Amino acid sequence: MSTTTTEELSATTLLRFATAGSVDDGKSTLVGRLLHDSKSVLTDQLEAVARASASRGQEGPDLALLTDGLRAEREQGITIDVAYRYFATPRRRFILADTPGHVQYTRNMVTGASTAELTVILVDARNGVVEQTRRHAAIAALLRVPHVVLAVNKMDLVGYEEKVFAAIAEKFTAYATELGVPEVTAIPISALAGDNVVEPSANMDWYAGPTVLEHLETVPVSHDLAHCHARLPVQYVIRPQTAEHPDYRGYAGQIAAGTFRAGESVTVLPSGRATKIVGIDLLGRPVDVAWTPQSVTLLLEDDIDISRGDLIVPSKDAPPTTQDIEATVCHVADEPLRVGHRVLLKHGTRTVKAIVKDIPSRLTLDDLSLHPHPGQLVANDIGRVKIRTAEPLPVDSYSDSRRTGSFILIDPNDGTTLTAGMVGESFASPEPVKDETDDDGWDF
Structure with missing residues (x-):
């Protein structure tokens, strides 16, 4: 374990960060490498990973097993749940959310990144920017995560070529800038070999930037919420x-x-x-x-x-109170969200009845265009909604407060979380539409 003392920890800052990326991009291996090389893993944990790896016929320890704790995750070789890990260095303390890469578990990425100050988005150097990369970048932008790290992984499989890294970094940065991401730091790595994760890589002398851990330790973090709107x-x-x-x-x-x-x-x-x-x-x-x-x-x-x-x-x-809420949402349920859908809206500690009055647009991730009036949002869609609540709610804009500017929509029949919403957030301003919701007894 790290020899960081209590006195040192008391003087360090805390960084909450999340990892995201497509399936097999190496998120869990990166997290395992961070924990291993920063000496934040107990000896018995390493021994357990070594035994599990040997039982699967692997020559060395599979560091991904340090985070993939569910039996189904180990059997399938994918991350399903959000795995939270806590570790520290002499310079900073960390709370890490390792989120799934499979498209059907995108909802868990929303959970993991909702409180993060930084998101590490991995891409496979052989595949570059793919649809799930764009989706994760869009979610990071919507959730107003202040810092985004693009970790171009598996550089060892492309011969550590600088031009491969540069092309991916340029494409992703341009896309993220369109989304409104304030800062992107691109780092070429090999999580499996340890290049540029904790220690600088001898294989990429053309790269002069920080390692992943160096950036995590030095990125400016502000926890000064004391001067925000008091709530x-x-x-x-x-x-x-x-x-x-x-x-x-x-x-x-x-x-x-x-x-x-x-x-x-x-x-x-x-x-x-x-x-x-x-x-x-x-x-x-x-x-x-x-x-x-x-x-x-x-x-x-x-x-x-x-x-x-x-x-x-x-x-x-005091924020305004309203029964009409416009927001950008990420739909996380298997059941589609449709115009006229009767839901429960949870905002802070209050839960009220509500109706989806309109879905003005859905975001197309490829080119960031808006598909007008789609009629519904399916799992992992990002779109604009208009909601009418049964009771007035005091809501802030999400840009002013991530806590009191957010909400979730819940299925009133079984309590399933349907949608995560950010009040007032928008990639564009679609034309207003006439409200055509039928009178069904919930028309507030």
Whole structure:
């Protein structure tokens, strides 16, 4: 294991990152190589991988087995679930989400990248940019992942040719730039051989950039959400009714963004009732100030009706409440999403009934054109939707807040997650269409 001390870890920053790529591009091998070469793997884990590899007739340890933990993953040789791994170097701590490459598991890539500050997108140097590469780049752009690394893998299988790497990097960067990705760093690697993963490659002296780990350790990361719009989705109303605190009534939740202060005027949404914070409890102790991502209990001056799902915000910085939401979504369910579909919409801690009023467009990944009015979205489609909710919701734009600007659509019959949505996000602005939804009892 790494010899990083507790004191060193306390001084390092945290980077959340995700891997993505097509099947057999080598994501799990890259992750295994990162863990192995950074000395973040226990001896007994290495021994278990060596035994499993030997039982499959392999001469050396298959580092992909460090992340492919499900039996079905090992049998099929593909990643199915999102595998989270935690490791550290003296310079930084990491939370890694290794996401599947198979098209039917694209939904898991959305899950893994939703909280990431960086995404590593792998391509096979022999195949270059393929449809799944474009899909993953589009998802990274939609989720506003600040940093994207293009890892051109299996360079050993193309003779470590610079021109192969340069052509792929140019094509991907141009595509990502059209999507609005703010930064792309291209790195030629061989995850199997270890070239440019942790140690610089002796086989590619034409490349003078950082290794994957060097870039992960040095890429600027900002966790300063304390100055964003302050938002507290209420999770629970606390009323202990004890002799010591007979009138205690607190509103508990995790601060999604921003900072709250005792004495501050706040508004409860969607009701719009205004009041003042008279106390903040953090871990059972009163504090004057609390910020994201702390879990706190707010004590308010007035006894007003507040329940789970309400949103507490500063009165001077309240988002608009609306029943009409326009968003870009990634459809993740096998069942298509159609105009007129009755769904549940979960936003923060509130879940309300809703109807899909229109699907104005679907994104074509090849050329980033919009297919107008497709009528439905099928699994892994990215498109624009218009939704009408039964109750007004206080929503931010996703560009302002990844937490309070996002939502999911749920099947009301079985609880299946249908769609992940980003409020206000768009690749283009399609022409508005007339609402033609039938009156079916859910027409809010």
